[in-house]
Amino acid sequence: MATELNQPFYSPAEVARLAGLHPSTILSYIHAGRLYAVKLSERTYRIPNRAVRKMLAPETVSPPRIVEQPHGHVDPTEADREPEWPWPED
Amino acid sequence: MALARGLTLRDDHAFEQRTATILAILDDLGSPSLDDTGKADALRRFHVEVDIGEAPLAIQARFRYLEWWSRDGRGWRLTKYQYDYFDRVHRSRLAYHRHHLAGEPDVLHIHCEPSGKPPSARHFRAYEVDLLEAHEELAALYVSGRAIDCAGLRPLRVD
Numbered sequence: 001m002a003t004e005l006n007q008p009f010y011s012p013a014e015v016a017r018l019a020g021l022h023p024s025t026i027l028s029y030i031h032a033g034r035l036y037a038v039k040l041s042e043r044t045y046r047i048p049n050r051a052v053r054k055m056l057a058p059e060t061v062s063p064p065r066i067v068e069q070p071h072g073h074v075d076p077t078e079a080d081r082e083p084e085w086p087w088p089e090d
Numbered sequence: 091m092a093l094a095r096g097l098t099l100r101d102d103h104a105f106e107q108r109t110a111t112i113l114a115i116l117d118d119l120g121s122p123s124l125d126d127t128g129k130a131d132a133l134r135r136f137h138v139e140v141d142i143g144e145a146p147l148a149i150q151a152r153f154r155y156l157e158w159w160s161r162d163g164r165g166w167r168l169t170k171y172q173y174d175y176f177d178r179v180h181r182s183r184l185a186y187h188r189h190h191l192a193g194e195p196d197v198l199h200i201h202c203e204p205s206g207k208p209p210s211a212r213h214f215r216a217y218e219v220d221l222l223e224a225h226e227e228l229a230a231l232y233v234s235g236r237a238i239d240c241a242g243l244r245p246l247r248v249d
Contacts, residue, residue, distance in 0.1 A: 008143065008150060066113075070128070072128055086154070
C-alpha cells in the first residue's frame with residue numbers, strides 16, 4: 001500500500017479506490033473531520049498525501065518533532081528580518 | 091500603515107490548546123517541527139514549520155510560521171508574526187507578516203513574490219490574520235497548484 005502513495009494529493013474518488021470504500025464514505029469522513037481535505041470549490045476536495053498515509057498506512061507516518069526550551073534566549077529583532085529562501089541550492 | 095491589535099491568550103493552557111490544534115492541522119500536510127522557546131520567560135518564540143513532500147516525493151513547498159509573544163499577566167499577547175508559504179515548484183513566496191518596518195512598529199503587510207522573480211523588498215497592504223486563517227488560505231493555494239498571483243494587492247508605501 002505504501003508504495004502506491006506517490007502523489008502529492010488525491011481526490012476523494014482516488015482515496016476511495018485506494019481504501020476499497022465508496023466515494024460517498026470518503027466524503028462523509030471529510031465532513032466529519034475524520035479525514036483532512038482542502039476544499040477548493042463547492043464540490044472539489046483534495047486530500048494531501050500525508051493525510052491519506054495516516055489513514056491507510058499509518059506505520060509510514062513519522063510523528064511531529066517538538067523542541068521546547070522554557071528558558072531559551074529569544075531575539076526580539078529577529079522578527080524584523082526577512083526569512084531566507086529555504087533552498088539556496090535550487 | 092495598518093497597525094494591529096494583537097491576539098491574546100488568557101493563560102498557558104490556552105496557549106497549549108492552540109499549539110495542539112496547529113500541530114494537528116499541519117500534521118495532515120506533512121511532518122511538522124515545532125520549536126517553542128521562552129514559555130517560562132517574558133518573551134516567547136513559537137516556530138512551527140512543515141515541508142510538503144516526503145519520500146518518494148521531493149520537497150515541493152514549506153509552510154513556515156513564526157510568532158513572538160509577550161507575557162501579559164497570566165497569559166500571552168502576540169506581538170509579531172511571520173506566516174510564510176514557500177512554493178518551491180514555482181519558486182515563489184506568499185507571506186503575511188506583522189513586525190517593525192521602516193521605523194514603524196507592528197506593521198501588517200503581505201509579501202508577494204511570483205514565479206521567476208528574486209526575493210523582493212516589496213510590501214503590500216494587509217489585514218491582521220490568525221495563523222490558522224493564513225494557513226487555510228496558503229494551504230488551499232498549494233493544493234490548487236496555482237502559481238502565486240499578486241493581482242489585487244495594494245502596495246504599501248514603505249519601499
